[in-house]
Amino acid sequence: MxxxxxxxxxxxxTRDGFQIEPEFIATEQKIxxxxxxxxxGMPRIEVTSFVSSKAIPQLKDAxxxxxxxxxxxxxxxxxxxxxxxxxxxxxxAGVDEIHTVVSASESHNLANVNMTIAESLVxxxxxxxxxxxxxxxxxxxxxxxxGCPFEGDVPVAHLESVVARLVDLGAxxxxxxxxxxxxxxxxxxxxLERLVPRFPGVEWTLHTHDTRAMAIPNILAAMEMGVTHFxxxxxxxxxxxxxxxxxxxxxxxxxxxxxxxMGVETGVDLDALIEASKRVQAIVGRALPGQxxxxxxxxxxxxxxxxxxERIPARS
Ligand code: COA
Ligand code: ZN
Numbered sequence: 476m477x478x479x480x481x482x483x484x485x486x487x488x489t490r491d492g493f494q495i496e497p498e499f500i501a502t503e504q505k506i507x508x509x510x511x512x513x514x515x516g517m518p519r520i521e522v523t524s525f526v527s528s529k530a531i532p533q534l535k536d537a538x539x540x541x542x543x544x545x546x547x548x549x550x551x552x553x554x555x556x557x558x559x560x561x562x563x564x565x566x567x568a569g570v571d572e573i574h575t576v577v578s579a580s581e582s583h584n585l586a587n588v589n590m591t592i593a594e595s596l597v598x599x600x601x602x603x604x605x606x607x608x609x610x611x612x613x614x615x616x617x618x619x620x621x622g623c624p625f626e627g628d629v630p631v632a633h634l635e636s637v638v639a640r641l642v643d644l645g646a647x648x649x650x651x652x653x654x655x656x657x658x659x660x661x662x663x664x665x666x667l668e669r670l671v672p673r674f675p676g677v678e679w680t681l682h683t684h685d686t687r688a689m690a691i692p693n694i695l696a697a698m699e700m701g702v703t704h705f706x707x708x709x710x711x712x713x714x715x716x717x718x719x720x721x722x723x724x725x726x727x728x729x730x731x732x733x734x735x736x737m738g739v740e741t742g743v744d745l746d747a748l749i750e751a752s753k754r755v756q757a758i759v760g761r762a763l764p765g766q767x768x769x770x771x772x773x774x775x776x777x778x779x780x781x782x783x784x785e786r787i788p789a790r791s
Pocket of ligand 2 (some may be wrong): 627
């Protein structure tokens with residue numbers, strides 16, 4: 476396989492994950508989770524979102540969370556925004572990076588942010604201006620890049636036109652989001668094969684959801700195409716409240732375990748991450764989809780059943 480030496484993970488659990496939790500998670504607990512994730516060596520954390528508190532009541536404490544976290548050098552702290560109001564709030568809260576959201580599907584964009592794609596792009600131009608003045612980088616995410624739960628197929632030509640507009644607005648990075656886990660690895664490879672050469676200099680991120688168990692295969696396909704930035708969520712938390720059928724992101728510790736097992740570096744301490752995941756499970760009060768916390772790492776060994784050791788033939 477053509478694997479990179481190193482990839483960069485952006486942890487999105489406290490945003491994409493917590494946003495759909497039904498019970499309000501106390502601000503101090505959100506802060507604790509962000510700090511634990513940073514302490515594991517996580518290079519990027521999408522801490523929260525600055526959106527309407529009517530749309531996402533769970534993240535109404537975004538500014539308090541940003542103010543309460545301990546900033547670890549080496550971790551870039553970002554937040555998701557849909558419009559310039561969110562960008563101003565995010566900059567005031569001290570984010571290192573702004574992540575924006577627009578969908579490649581008109582139906583999902585209207586359901587998610589109550590705007591047409593064209594209306595969103597007007598707002599994102601205003602976000603770009605806020606970010607430019609504050610000297611904060613923008614990474615632009617595109618929901619439903621590989622399919623929409625309402626419309627089905629999203630033509631790649633259409634996705635490309637949204638990418639082109641965001642690149643024009645000065646986005647340093649583009650995040651292709653598979654919001655409801657509709658992408659397959661061949662499609663991911665085909666899409667990147669078309670987009671990557673057309674936008675030189677763009678840093679591509681793949682944002683996956685494991686709704687149909689294709690998240691890690693899709694990430695492998697993207698790595699083969701040269702992508703080295705991936706979003707993931709602790710424990711596999713996650714889902715968009717405005718996309719029916721959405722479920723959790725690829726689980727961070729499962730993904731990092733897979734990468735480390737293949738010799739791909741992330742700079743993250745997997746054991747610390749597993750402990751963080753257990754803590755998140757305790758906070759949300761249920762088991763999360765991640766497999767590693769249940770199975771242990773690949774080098775876990777079990778005691779032999781009685782009477783077996785004596786019968787193992789000596790190696791010649
Ligand atoms: N942060 C906080 N409040 C915001 C805001 C922001 N970024 N943007 C708008 N608002 C407030 C407005 O001030 C207004 O408040 P008021 O009712 O007290 O006057 C209210 O939200 C409605 O604003 P309006 O501009 O009419 O927007 P809307 O009702 O059409 O909602 C969005 C548009 C984009 C603000 C809303 O749909 C949203 O926040 N969506 C986010 C969805 C999301 O996070 N999805 C998951 C992630 S992909
Ligand atoms: Zn998502």
